[in-house]
Amino acid sequence: MPTVLITGANRGIGLELARQYAADGWRVLATCRDPDRAADLAGIGGNVETHRLDVDDASSVDALAVDLKGQSIDVLFNNAGVIGKRGASIADVDYDVWARTMATNLFGPVRVAWALRDNVQASTLKVMAFTGSKMGSIGQNTGGNVIYRSSKTALNMAVSCLAQELESKGVTAVVFHPGHVRTDMGGPTAPVTAPESVAGMRKVVAGLVPGDNGTFWNYDGAPLPW
Numbered sequence: 001m002p003t004v005l006i007t008g009a010n011r012g013i014g015l016e017l018a019r020q021y022a023a024d025g026w027r028v029l030a031t032c033r034d035p036d037r038a039a040d041l042a043g044i045g046g047n048v049e050t051h052r053l054d055v056d057d058a059s060s061v062d063a064l065a066v067d068l069k070g071q072s073i074d075v076l077f078n079n080a081g082v083i084g085k086r087g088a089s090i091a092d093v094d095y096d097v098w099a100r101t102m103a104t105n106l107f108g109p110v111r112v113a114w115a116l117r118d119n120v121q122a123s124t125l126k127v128m129a130f131t132g133s134k135m136g137s138i139g140q141n142t143g144g145n146v147i148y149r150s151s152k153t154a155l156n157m158a159v160s161c162l163a164q165e166l167e168s169k170g171v172t173a174v175v176f177h178p179g180h181v182r183t184d185m186g187g188p189t190a191p192v193t194a195p196e197s198v199a200g201m202r203k204v205v206a207g208l209v210p211g212d213n214g215t216f217w218n219y220d221g222a223p224l225p226w
């Protein structure tokens with residue numbers, strides 16, 4: 001069966017990704033900052049291995065790459081992310097929060113993707129999926145939340161560059177908007193459930209072809225403007 005690696009797999013969308021891929025018989029490399037406190041993840045049945053990973057920490061990413069050397073990863077799901085500060089306008093922005101948000105939402109996923117590129121290239125499917133956000137779309141910007149929005153816009157550009165750099169290696173790199181999802185980040189009244197979001201993204205991943213490299217998708221399979 002194929003292998004998926006998921007970042008931020010202890011709760012929210014990442015946990016549901018782990019659940020659904022495991023239920024489908026995949027080998028799941030579920031990563032999180034503190035495996036000792038990931039009870040929900042530990043409760044998933046199937047072929048699930050938990051690995052410690054803080055995407056902000058280069059030494060943590062390097063250690064994971066060493067652990068996984070020589071193992072193929074069909075789908076690398078760069079899911080971990082933070083909101084930063086909700087509602088931030090440029091007038092009252094906190095630059096330290098902004099920097100930390102960029103570290104997690106931009107540098108983290110790029111660092112993980114680059115560290116594990118050989119694992120993805122060695123696989124059959126060769127997919128890198130990134131959980132971005134419609135809030136990172138310049139074409140659909142309605143203003144506000146500059147910290148979160150800009151971190152996801154920057155992620156879009158980084159994935160677009162990565163897609164070009166890895167195209168000759170057969171990698172298909174895509175960004176997803178998972179929907180407004182009922183998680184700690186999305187809040188209890190968000191319209192989309194994690195199972196719906198993840199089922200949609202998994203369906204898109206399953207249908208990807210090399211020509212989709214460097215594209216931006218809604219969870220339901222609709223294309224999104226950068």
Ligand SMILES: NC(=O)c1ccc[n+]([C@@H]2O[C@H](COP(=O)([O-])OP(=O)(O)OC[C@H]3O[C@@H](n4cnc5c(N)ncnc54)[C@H](OP(=O)(O)O)[C@@H]3O)[C@@H](O)[C@H]2O)c1
Pocket residue numbers: 007008009010011012013014032033034053054055056079080081082083104108131132133134177178179180181182183184185186187190
């Ligand atoms: N929910 C939505 O409506 C929505 C909409 C658009 C995009 N997204 C994106 O979807 C992704 C998942 O969101 P979610 O709703 O599932 O959020 P969530 O419930 O807040 O979960 C966030 C996950 O990211 C992990 N994480 C944060 N910083 C990390 C780091 N430095 N290293 C490793 N893991 C880290 C968290 O781990 P800890 O438990 O250790 O904090 C947690 O597992 C995020 O990238 C988010 O921006 C969500």
